[in-house]
Amino acid sequence: MKLILTQQVTGLGEPGDIIEVRDGYGRNYLVPRGFAIKWTRGAEKEIDSIKKARSAREIATVEHAKEVADRLGGLRVQLRTRTGSNGRLFGAVTAADIAEAVRAANGPDLDRRRIEIGNPIKTVGTHRVSVRLHSEVDATIDVNVLEA
Incomplete structure (x- = not known):
């Protein structure tokens, strides 16, 4: 097809x-x-x-993608969400939530479709998320999920 x-x-x-x-x-x-x-x-x-x-x-050049990756590497991203008594979230953190948290931390505007979450984020703590900035450049973000 x-x-x-x-x-x-x-x-x-x-x-x-x-x-x-x-x-x-x-x-x-x-x-x-x-x-x-x-x-x-x-x-x-x-x-x-x-x-x-x-x-x-889109991020047009590899150099620009590397600059954005450097900005993301030094960024502290925190996300507050509702949790249950045992530290589990009500639902899961989405790529749109992460993009908004990056924006709130004075980071670059990311397209939510570029954010790749390996395993669903359903617990409080620090989680590693990858961002595909360019076909040749990937970045990783540490997202700290906190109780609201």
Whole structure:
């Protein structure tokens, strides 16, 4: 099945890329979740608009990505959330929560789709989260989750 990615999918590509995947993966996962659209000749035009939007908000160069990674490395990110009696959270910390906490700590504006949470954050404490800034540059953030 031929698809056009609308969002970054780790291991597949960037928004606007034309990919070839198995029918079931495309039909049951990528398309319903909005990660991709079916490829048609009319959708080719949409690729250009996706790429223009991506270039406007993306970190363009590797050097700029390294600068942002250095800023993130020296950042102390704290996130306050409601917890139960045993230190477990009500729900989980999301990528949007982390992006907002980075912004509140005077860090750079991060796209929530660039933040990759390995295991769901459901407990109080310090958790390590990776951020894919550029295709060649990744950064890690230590997020300290506190009781509200």
